[in-house]
Amino acid sequence: xxxxxxxxxxxxxxxxxxxxxxxxxxxxxxxxxxxxxxxxxxxxxxxxxxxxxxxxxxxxxxxxxx
Amino acid sequence: xxxxxxxxxxxxxxxxxxxxxxxxxxxxxxxxxxxxxxxxxxxxxxxxxxxxxxxxxxxxxxxxxxxxxxxxxxxxxxxxxxxxxxxxxxxxxxxxxxxxxxxxxxxxxxxxxxxxxxxxxxxxxxxxxxxxxxxxxxxxxxxxxxxxxxxxxxxxxxxxxxxxxxxxxxxxxxxxxxxxxxxxxxxxxxxxxxxxxxxxxxxxxxxxxxxxxxxxxxxxxxxxxxxxxxxxxxxxxxxxxxxxxxxxxxxxxxxxxxxxxxxxxxxxxxxxxxxxxxxxxxxxxxxxxxxxxxxxxxxxxxxxxxxxxxxxxxxxxxxxxxxxxxxxxxxxxxxxxxxxxxxxxxxxxxxxxxxxxxxxxxxxxxxxxxxxxxxxxxxxxxxxxxxxxxxxxxxxxxxxxxxxxxxxxxxxxxxxxxxxxxxxxxxxxxxxxxxxxxxxxxxxxxxxxxxxxxxxxxxxxxxxxxxxxxxxxxxxxxxxxxxxxxxxxxxxxxxxxxxxxxxxxxxxxxxxxxxxxxxxxxxxxxxxxxxxxxxxxxxxxxxxxxxxxxxxxxxxxxxxxxxxxxxxxxxxxxxxxxxxxxxxxxxxxxxxxxxxxxxxxxxxxxxxxxxxxxxxxxxxxxxxxxxxxxxxxxxxxxxxxxxxxxxxxxxxxxxxxxxxxxxxxxxxxxxxxxxxxxxxxxxxxxxxxxxxxxxxxxxxxxxxxxx
Numbered sequence: 001x002x003x004x005x006x007x008x009x010x011x012x013x014x015x016x017x018x019x020x021x022x023x024x025x026x027x028x029x030x031x032x033x034x035x036x037x038x039x040x041x042x043x044x045x046x047x048x049x050x051x052x053x054x055x056x057x058x059x060x061x062x063x064x065x066x
Numbered sequence: 067x068x069x070x071x072x073x074x075x076x077x078x079x080x081x082x083x084x085x086x087x088x089x090x091x092x093x094x095x096x097x098x099x100x101x102x103x104x105x106x107x108x109x110x111x112x113x114x115x116x117x118x119x120x121x122x123x124x125x126x127x128x129x130x131x132x133x134x135x136x137x138x139x140x141x142x143x144x145x146x147x148x149x150x151x152x153x154x155x156x157x158x159x160x161x162x163x164x165x166x167x168x169x170x171x172x173x174x175x176x177x178x179x180x181x182x183x184x185x186x187x188x189x190x191x192x193x194x195x196x197x198x199x200x201x202x203x204x205x206x207x208x209x210x211x212x213x214x215x216x217x218x219x220x221x222x223x224x225x226x227x228x229x230x231x232x233x234x235x236x237x238x239x240x241x242x243x244x245x246x247x248x249x250x251x252x253x254x255x256x257x258x259x260x261x262x263x264x265x266x267x268x269x270x271x272x273x274x275x276x277x278x279x280x281x282x283x284x285x286x287x288x289x290x291x292x293x294x295x296x297x298x299x300x301x302x303x304x305x306x307x308x309x310x311x312x313x314x315x316x317x318x319x320x321x322x323x324x325x326x327x328x329x330x331x332x333x334x335x336x337x338x339x340x341x342x343x344x345x346x347x348x349x350x351x352x353x354x355x356x357x358x359x360x361x362x363x364x365x366x367x368x369x370x371x372x373x374x375x376x377x378x379x380x381x382x383x384x385x386x387x388x389x390x391x392x393x394x395x396x397x398x399x400x401x402x403x404x405x406x407x408x409x410x411x412x413x414x415x416x417x418x419x420x421x422x423x424x425x426x427x428x429x430x431x432x433x434x435x436x437x438x439x440x441x442x443x444x445x446x447x448x449x450x451x452x453x454x455x456x457x458x459x460x461x462x463x464x465x466x467x468x469x470x471x472x473x474x475x476x477x478x479x480x481x482x483x484x485x486x487x488x489x490x491x492x493x494x495x496x497x498x499x500x501x502x503x504x505x506x507x508x509x510x511x512x513x514x515x516x517x518x519x520x521x522x523x524x525x526x527x528x529x530x531x532x533x534x535x536x537x538x539x540x541x542x543x544x545x546x547x548x549x550x551x552x553x554x555x556x557x558x559x560x561x562x563x564x565x566x567x568x569x570x571x572x573x574x575x576x577x578x579x580x581x582x583x584x585x586x587x588x589x590x591x592x593x594x595x596x597x598x599x600x601x602x603x604x605x606x607x608x609x610x611x612x613x614x615x616x617x618x619x620x621x622x623x624x625x626x627x628x629x630x631x632x633x634x635x636x637x638x639x640x641x642x643x644x645x646x647x648x649x650x651x652x653x654x655x656x657x658x659x660x661x662x663x664x665x666x667x668x669x670x671x672x673x674x675x676x677x678x679x680x681x682x683x684x685x686x687x688x689x690x691x692x693x694x695x696x697x698x699x700x701x702x703x704x705x706x707x708x709x710x711x712x713x714x715x716x717x718x719x720x721x722x723x724x725x726x727x728x729x730x731x732x733x734x735x736x737x738x739x740x741x742x743x744x745x746x747x748x749x750x751x752x753x754x755x756x757x758x759x760x761x762x763x764x765x766x767x768x769x770x771x772x773x
Contacts, residue, residue, distance in 0.1 A: 003261035
């Protein structure tokens, strides 16, 4: 049943890769703010928001309800 | 801060959208056709149109062509906007698009020709496998290139789902596709028997996980908030359930092999992880549905949201059912039956299909800058699709449960109550009803084709959509600010993936041959390699996709050992490159077809293959008259023997040169047997080899006598 060990090895490598990615993402500050991103992605469509978005956190306090 | 102007590439999105629609219809049509074949076996027209060859065409078309293009459509649309950047390279986008379509065409040609590895959802032969790997790398290159030149620091959760999809599918595909080529379009799996089964279902399950689930969750996290115009219920939950999901999924594969010859501890491992998966899966489902909190009134009017709600609900149902089916006592009933067919179609039709439709209705009007042609038609599509799912799933659940119960039913005197054939003919009405469900679903999809055609006609493609965003600062000062951070940040994802792939390829190439071949040494001394004729017959069995309907795995239940003989042992499969355990019993198990009560004469097999219903009245098996006409290709015998020797099968040295003599001797013997049965057939016909293989099945171990 050595295929098992091969698969486990590979699975651990993959999981390890994801662990590194996870650590990177936390260390990188990706999850420092776990609210703004969910709102920000809604606004990339609007024609004139690019200028507004210069200040990144503009929508934090005012989630619009259109 | 400098605001930069740039353009989103909508043409590539349009191309993938068209491909999604085209292949979706083709895949569903193929599905409807094979469903009808189970009701009307006469629809098995010519050798290129038998169920065994067309069902893989259906599954591959739906998974890799329909859903595959759907993934790319959604990724190319959302990634550009989430990264505030055009795709990294238009050339790579084009290579990706056309390469993927060529692979699909290659699949559509080779599968009906019987060119297959017989590993489910990985049936394509080695040259196409290599092409898939290359195109997948192009996709990844393009995606990571875009991520690296993004103008938005934060990677939205959808992007993480895309990354996980890319990395894991690459690894799965490479590991499972390891094979030794025999000729340009024929190869033998590197693994044998139990090992092959394990690798295959490690792949097979994760194909569901990382091709049908994670990318679509990513799409859900982009398109559902967009369609509802409100943020996802909990961004924090999305992050937690993402990491939990990808860590758990990869261990769940063995739940496809419960009660088989796989070691018990591996089975249990699969069960435990499968069960845990319910939590992250439902995390995603809940997060999707609750995104609509306070907006449910809009679901009444907005057909796109309707599609998405049904999709996410179907996801929730399928991922509740999955862990349940992974429990051994449930699996004992459900495995090998139409229950599983129902389960996967709730996932495919409900989750993947309905979400794809929702995205198409949302996206096409946007990139063509025009309203949808008809909301009413879209609503009709929605209801036809939803009803189609119900009409499909309910008969299949019913059929699965019924058939399993009939298999396990004993009379008062302890005899099996139903012959296998009785359980098959009982299911025909259910199969007919299922076709009705499929028809409804297909009609819905055709209505969508018309609706989108009219929409596209009315609008004009905004091929390059203008956008602007401030450039990303080059240096990011994290609050910790150590310098390895900065170093890794310059090429974070690229480095990660490149090193992972290098390690994996290197590791696999080194380990697989040395490890696996040694452990293929038989543990049952009476198990012998196939004779050349049997080997050729086995390749015909593979070519015709017999594994699609016939298992070769007797589980240790009394209802199975009574019907099929002694339960299967791991040691019996050590020369099976690839394994042929199957996953569905539309026909009976064949693991011991050549032994005990199941043993039939050569003449029976001959007549049965010529016209199955002549020997088993009411059989829904296709007829194989062409096997009686076609000559066996004996030129390939030496190469096949040599390939097997490389894989560690103990044929004597130099046997490849004598193999064809041995083959002819055995063929003449069978031909003579048939002559005694007043059947005149030349020994060089394919049917002879197939009979040799069928008569060999299960013979290697001494079985206790059953009554």
